[in-house]
Amino acid sequence: MLRLSGLYRFPLKSAVGECLSQATLDGLGLVGDxxxxxxxxxxxxxxxxxxxxxxxxxxxxxxxxxxxxxxxxxxxxxxxxxxxxxxxxxxxxxxxxxxxxxxxxxxxxxxxxxxxxxxxxxxxxxxxRARQVDTGYAEVGEKVGFADGFPLLLIGQASLDDLSARVGRPLEMLRFRPNLVISGSEPYAEDQWRRIRIGALEFRLVKGCSRCIMTTLDPQTGERSSDREPLATLKTYREREGEVYFGQNLLHSGPGELQLGMAVEVLE
Structure with a gap:
């Protein structure tokens, strides 16, 4: 069974994240993110x-x-x-x-x-004063704060586990700065999802998340990996048209509540 196993908020863009047990969503994503x-x-x-x-x-x-x-x-x-x-x-x-x-x-x-x-x-x-999300993926009126492009980011725990195995060492989820982590799926299953439900909320998975040099920074120390991992490994099997993808950007149906352990249902 699919479960919500991680909830993260990043109050200040590019600073340390907060690990949450529950969260409220408003029009811009997780409240405070x-x-x-x-x-x-x-x-x-x-x-x-x-x-x-x-x-x-x-x-x-x-x-x-x-x-x-x-x-x-x-x-x-x-x-x-x-x-x-x-x-x-x-x-x-x-x-x-x-x-x-x-x-x-x-x-x-x-x-x-x-x-x-x-x-x-x-x-x-x-x-x-929030920004309009790219209308190539969103409806007019769907907004985002200071996140790069979308209100929410989701990663499957199995996807990180697979990447860690390929790199040869455990990787921290916080390297990838997701809001939602889902457990119980196959690696990269989220690539194929289009709509999911968590509790009373529905989410649309609209675009893969392209990755950059930030993933090579150790979130604990700030030191950059000398071997450029995990980006180097991701490039060997997750690169499309010059971009490296890991995780999925989401849009949500409206305000509501999330809590760790909630069941996740794939609707499409």
Whole structure:
């Protein structure tokens, strides 16, 4: 039987994730997931582990609708309030999308700029300023926060187990930063699913997730694999038209609740 065996939230894009036992979904995916982002102070371009592997060490704790707590070894933690309606709007970009979102203020910018040793700002996305999901895969009105392109990402546990066996060492699920992990399927069975149901919620699997150099970073240490694994192995059997795929991007039917252990039903 298929079960929901993993739930992960990433409050700050490219920072440490949170392992959850239950989660609420709203119009942008898991509540609190990728609603905050670090950007270059001048260009507004999003900053991630691709450029700054030290972000693997930055903890960002979701404190609901009130705040985000930032912490990293050797520095005092910082509580950052969710910007209110009077906050300055900042022009930022995520890949090819440009949007105006509230800036989280100078204290957060100073804390992050000092640690990262580069001028940057912290921004937050309210629902009304979220991006439209690519209409090649989604309906008009389906939105995403600061995730790369889609509100949710799913990976089968058996797929990771198979990849680990091929690489020759255990790989952490957090290398791939999914929201949902499903157990009980065959490896890569999720590639063939089109619609699933978990509890009262339905999900559409709309596009494979293309992978980059971030997967070669150890999520515990931030060190890059000298052998470029697991990306090197994935390229031998998961590459199509120059892209390497692992996991599936999802769209969801609406708000609801998820809990570990829930049964998963493949509808199509």
């Amino acid at each position: 990728r609603r905050w982002m670090i950007v270059d102070a001048v260009s507004g371009r999003f900053l991630t582990q691709r450029l700054l592997p030290q972000l693997t060490q930055l903890k960002a704790e979701w404190l609901g609708a009130q705040a985000l707590r930032l912490s990293v070894a050797g520095r005092p933690e910082l509580r950052v309030a969710v910007p209110d309606a009077t906050a300055e709007l900042r022009g930022v970009s995520v890949w090819s999308d440009s949007l105006q979102v509230p800036d989280a203020g100078d204290a957060a910018a100073l804390w992050l700029s000092d640690w990262l040793q580069r001028p940057c700002r912290l921004v937050q996305v309210p629902a009304e």
